[in-house]
Amino acid sequence: MQQLIGPDLIFWFTQFVTKFPDAASGKSAFPWHQDNGYSQGIEPATNITVWVALDVVNEHNGCVYVHPGSHKRGLLPHETKGESWHLHVPVEGDGVPAILQPGEAVAFTGLTLHRSLLNHSDQPRRGFFMEYANANAVEQATTATPRPLVERSCVYFVDGQADLSRRTTPPPLA
Numbered sequence: 001m002q003q004l005i006g007p008d009l010i011f012w013f014t015q016f017v018t019k020f021p022d023a024a025s026g027k028s029a030f031p032w033h034q035d036n037g038y039s040q041g042i043e044p045a046t047n048i049t050v051w052v053a054l055d056v057v058n059e060h061n062g063c064v065y066v067h068p069g070s071h072k073r074g075l076l077p078h079e080t081k082g083e084s085w086h087l088h089v090p091v092e093g094d095g096v097p098a099i100l101q102p103g104e105a106v107a108f109t110g111l112t113l114h115r116s117l118l119n120h121s122d123q124p125r126r127g128f129f130m131e132y133a134n135a136n137a138v139e140q141a142t143t144a145t146p147r148p149l150v151e152r153s154c155v156y157f158v159d160g161q162a163d164l165s166r167r168t169t170p171p172p173l174a
């Protein structure tokens with residue numbers, strides 16, 4: 001991660017992502033989005049998501065598809081659709097399926113378009129992802145001052161240094 005992001009590195013977000021068998025109901029497709037589209041953006045946008053397969057994942061059970069080179073388009077406008085919290089943008093092409101064995105991973109930037117389709121198998125498709133970023137990265141906001149990522153809860157320092165003079169909240173009591 002330091003080779004890609006630089007010496008000042010934090011590990012700032014994790015999530016389990018289980019896609020239950022749902023080809024019949026067709027609800028668990030996860031449309032194209034950029035992870036940085038969940039906020040108003042992260043600067044520098046060098047953050048990287050590492051999506052680790054916990055099961056064999058392929059086109060049949062809803063693997064992640066990435067759109068190589070899409071990060072060069074910068075942060076695209078995202079919107080919610082109806083009551084769904086999913087975000088979507090118009091995208092051409094199918095992308096590349098990340099077909100993985102358990103323990104293998106696909107890594108992509110916070111600006112890389114990615115998605116997953118339905119799980120046509122009869123078993124849950126399980127994954128776990130980790131997000132790494134520059135230790136001095138800030139989350140952009142429409143109304144407030146950009147907030148350093150290190151102010152989030154459960155952020156771990158991997159290596160290097162963070163400039164804490166930019167914090168927007170008082171430091172926790174010792």
Ligand SMILES: O=C(O)CCC(=O)C(=O)O
Pocket residue numbers: 017019030035062063064114115116127
């Ligand atoms: O695991 C998946 O199917 C996609 C998850 C994802 O892209 C996300 O949570 O942002």
